[in-house]
Amino acid sequence: MTQPSKKTRRTLLVAVALVAVVLVAVGAILLTTVQRPAEKIKIEWWDQWGEARLLWAEEMKAAFERQYPEVEIVIVEFASDEDFKTKFETAIAAGQPPAVFRTLGGGVLKSYVDGGHVEDLTSLLNEEWAVRQIPRSMLRQSTWGGKHYAVPFDLWVGHFYINRELFQRAGVEIPPITKTWTWEEFKEAIRKFRAAGIIPIAVGGKDKWELSFYYMYIVDRLAGSDAFRKTINRAPGYSFTDEHWVRAGYLFKELVDLGAFQEGFIGASYDEAQSLFFTGKAAMWLQGPWILGDLYASFPDFPIDIVNFPTVPGGRGDPTMLLGAVQHHYAIAKNIPENVKRYAYEFMKMITKESSMIRYAEFSKSPLAQNVKVPTEQYPPVLTKVIESSSRASWLQMAYDEYSPPKFAAVHLDSLAAVAVGTMTPEQMAEAQEAVARELAQQGVLPLEEV
Amino acid sequence: MKRFRESNNTKNTFFTPQTLRRFLDSNSGLILSLPALIFALLFVFYPLVQMFYLSLFRWTFVSPNMTFLGLENFRRMFLEDQVYLRSLLNVALLAGQSSAIQIPIGIALATIILRYRRIGRLFWAIIFLPYVISSVAVSLVWTWMYNPYFGSVNMFLRTVGLGFLARPWLGDINTALIAIFGTVNWIYIGLTTTMTLATLRSIPPSIFESARIDGLSGFQEFRKITLPLLKELIVVLIIIDVAGAFKFFDLIWVMTQGGPSDSTHVTTTWLYRTAFRASEPGYGAAIGVTVFLFSFVIVQLLVKLVRSKLTR
Numbered sequence: 001m002t003q004p005s006k007k008t009r010r011t012l013l014v015a016v017a018l019v020a021v022v023l024v025a026v027g028a029i030l031l032t033t034v035q036r037p038a039e040k041i042k043i044e045w046w047d048q049w050g051e052a053r054l055l056w057a058e059e060m061k062a063a064f065e066r067q068y069p070e071v072e073i074v075i076v077e078f079a080s081d082e083d084f085k086t087k088f089e090t091a092i093a094a095g096q097p098p099a100v101f102r103t104l105g106g107g108v109l110k111s112y113v114d115g116g117h118v119e120d121l122t123s124l125l126n127e128e129w130a131v132r133q134i135p136r137s138m139l140r141q142s143t144w145g146g147k148h149y150a151v152p153f154d155l156w157v158g159h160f161y162i163n164r165e166l167f168q169r170a171g172v173e174i175p176p177i178t179k180t181w182t183w184e185e186f187k188e189a190i191r192k193f194r195a196a197g198i199i200p201i202a203v204g205g206k207d208k209w210e211l212s213f214y215y216m217y218i219v220d221r222l223a224g225s226d227a228f229r230k231t232i233n234r235a236p237g238y239s240f241t242d243e244h245w246v247r248a249g250y251l252f253k254e255l256v257d258l259g260a261f262q263e264g265f266i267g268a269s270y271d272e273a274q275s276l277f278f279t280g281k282a283a284m285w286l287q288g289p290w291i292l293g294d295l296y297a298s299f300p301d302f303p304i305d306i307v308n309f310p311t312v313p314g315g316r317g318d319p320t321m322l323l324g325a326v327q328h329h330y331a332i333a334k335n336i337p338e339n340v341k342r343y344a345y346e347f348m349k350m351i352t353k354e355s356s357m358i359r360y361a362e363f364s365k366s367p368l369a370q371n372v373k374v375p376t377e378q379y380p381p382v383l384t385k386v387i388e389s390s391s392r393a394s395w396l397q398m399a400y401d402e403y404s405p406p407k408f409a410a411v412h413l414d415s416l417a418a419v420a421v422g423t424m425t426p427e428q429m430a431e432a433q434e435a436v437a438r439e440l441a442q443q444g445v446l447p448l449e450e451v
Numbered sequence: 452m453k454r455f456r457e458s459n460n461t462k463n464t465f466f467t468p469q470t471l472r473r474f475l476d477s478n479s480g481l482i483l484s485l486p487a488l489i490f491a492l493l494f495v496f497y498p499l500v501q502m503f504y505l506s507l508f509r510w511t512f513v514s515p516n517m518t519f520l521g522l523e524n525f526r527r528m529f530l531e532d533q534v535y536l537r538s539l540l541n542v543a544l545l546a547g548q549s550s551a552i553q554i555p556i557g558i559a560l561a562t563i564i565l566r567y568r569r570i571g572r573l574f575w576a577i578i579f580l581p582y583v584i585s586s587v588a589v590s591l592v593w594t595w596m597y598n599p600y601f602g603s604v605n606m607f608l609r610t611v612g613l614g615f616l617a618r619p620w621l622g623d624i625n626t627a628l629i630a631i632f633g634t635v636n637w638i639y640i641g642l643t644t645t646m647t648l649a650t651l652r653s654i655p656p657s658i659f660e661s662a663r664i665d666g667l668s669g670f671q672e673f674r675k676i677t678l679p680l681l682k683e684l685i686v687v688l689i690i691i692d693v694a695g696a697f698k699f700f701d702l703i704w705v706m707t708q709g710g711p712s713d714s715t716h717v718t719t720t721w722l723y724r725t726a727f728r729a730s731e732p733g734y735g736a737a738i739g740v741t742v743f744l745f746s747f748v749i750v751q752l753l754v755k756l757v758r759s760k761l762t763r
Contacts, residue, residue: 111511
């Protein structure tokens with residue numbers, strides 16, 4: 001036998017490459033078309049869990065899989081809300097939505113509903129047990145055209161969380177939760193904290209939504225609870241350039257200029273603000289009850305308490321109103337195979353059972369959005385106070401950036417940060433908000449509901 | 452055997468081992484690169500076309516309706532979008548400062564490392580380290596270092612008596628970009644040094660020896676011999692810096708998200724923010740198109756420049 005020539009060898013090489021290409025192609029086709037042996041039905045369950053709620057989810061998963069061994073619940077965890085939104089929207093665009101997913105309701109959910117991606121849960125939520133257990137008022141954020149699209153789980157409300165010890169040190173009296181500071185008293189407290197070398201308020205301005213809390217509270221105190229809903233939904237006679245929108249910007253700026261917030265707050269993350277408050281450098285932090293899980297995990301003896309947001313001079317708003325909303329809802333995707341959807345319904349029923357809800361409250365330490373009695377010893381005292389306060393509230397104002405379409409939310413948050421820094425005036429902010437609201441109305445995105 | 456083949460050949464001239472062989476031979480280049488080509492088409496070319504297409508529409512990811520806008524997205528970008536224009540400026544600043552700071556320092560460090568070989572090796576390992584660490588981890592660490600209350604940067608300034616310089620670095624519209632540049636340089640100087648070292652080591656030592664025999668001083672040697680030999684490398688480094696500035700994302704996103712008040716956005720962070728936060732993927736794609744065109748043209752020009760300079 002003679003040695004193969006160079007040419008033969010090259011031909012051989014090329015032939016091998018060709019065969020490889022064909023093999024890969026055939027393999028890829030086989031992989032996508034051929035039915036693989038009976039596999040478990042997978043139900044993906046997406047949420048930005050956090051440690052405590054993840055434990056609850058795992059308990060639910062185990063219970064469901066015990067009852068239905070042919071199903072596997074796949075819990076998918078996201079690090080941040082942004083991460084969740086991005087992946088979720090990409091999954092929808094790719095036609096592969098998760099069967100069961102978390103939503104905060106509002107404009108974001110509405111855009112998914114309008115796109116035809118969310119299952120109509122009206123019949124499920126009108127079943128007898130559901131009517132008894134889930135107050136209809138809690139469905140407001142997930143109902144359009146008389147149809148319900150999500151099951152509400154828990155609530156959040158915004159208070160100033162305070163460090164009692166620092167209040168004592170600065171000689172600031174803590175107002176009872178049934179009373180509200182006036183704007184002057186509030187500013188006086190801020191001055192006292194500053195004089196005592198304590199940061200009055202910690203705020204994470206990098207993510208911008210924390211800044212928005214202040215603006216939203218001030219607007220409500222000034223113009224009442226109708227103002228935002230009417231203006232964003234383009235009710236005749238309402239405009240973002242109305243006087244109170246501008247004034248709210250100035251009152252917010254007044255706090256900034258007074259030094260109410262820590263140095264460099266505009267670049268600080270949520271974690272940095274949290275560190276200032278938890279380590280006793282800042283006296284107050286305007287937040288929701290979700291901070292309590294982390295707080296008790298690291299500082300079980302923290303002298304925590306809550307205080308209401310102050311009233312403003314000449315404001316028409318009802319001071320018992322709170323910033324807050326139904327927070328976590330779960331919804332089912334519309335465009336999934338029928339057999340998966342059937343189990344998704346079963347799963348939804350199981351996690352909404354009364355006993356599951358009590359476990360949810362125990363893990364998450366958050367107030368429930370359903371008529372389920374949670375044994376009070378499961379809650380820390382300050383949370384009981386939060387729940388009582390929210391039951392007295394005349395109105396819960398959903399966060400603007402969750403209620404409104406994403407584009408409006410982006411403009412609102414960006415301009416507010418610019419007002420805080422001073423690169424934009426409150427008038428310019430008002431105009432920017434009005435301009436984008438008009439544009440969205442022209443495109444038919446607004447109004448979100450009839451007002 | 453041979454006879455059999457020939458007889459076969461006369462019957463069927465279309466498909467024979469010979470024709471197959473000829474086909475494979477004449478197209479071997481194409482066939483061998485086919486696997487890579489398929490992937491490139493699928494994962495580079497197709498998304499690129501998709502991006503151009505998307506940039507002409509208004510759409511949200513979840514909506515079934517796409518509204519055709521023509522070039523409206525581009526008009527809005529260049530005539531109305533202040534943040535976009537600012538982000539272009541920031542990209543230019545980033546590329547400019549990277550070239551102006553990292554390259555001279557990198558070359559200086561490489562020269563020093565070569566001179567003091569024993570300590571140099573250790574020193575080189577240390578300054579190269581930041582480049583190997585995940586950039587998100589680096590960004591988080593630096594975010595805390597710049598923190599006005601817990602951060603080590605201000606603490607250091609106060610201890611050495613420069614307390615008047617202490618400030619909330621990332622929370623001040625005037626210093627946030629400078630602070631980011633500081634971190635960028637800290638990461639990439641190691642890379643520049645390494646590339647310079649590699650180039651310098653490939654220069655035959657006899658050149659330097661003969662220079663010394665000719666009586667050149669250390670500085671003269673650097674200016675007359677080292678620098679000209681590094682010319683090609685410097686251009687390559689500038690290209691890397693320019694292309695890198697257009698691709699830069701993670702560090703800025705983690706450290707400031709483009710804030711405070713949109714002062715630190717680069718084109719990619721602004722693209723991400725509009726496409727995914729404000730749910731305007733069409734507009735985001737339009738930004739992507741301009742980034743593609745700008746970086747393509749600039750890098751092409753630089754490459755042309757190098758070719759003409761080097762062949763002369």
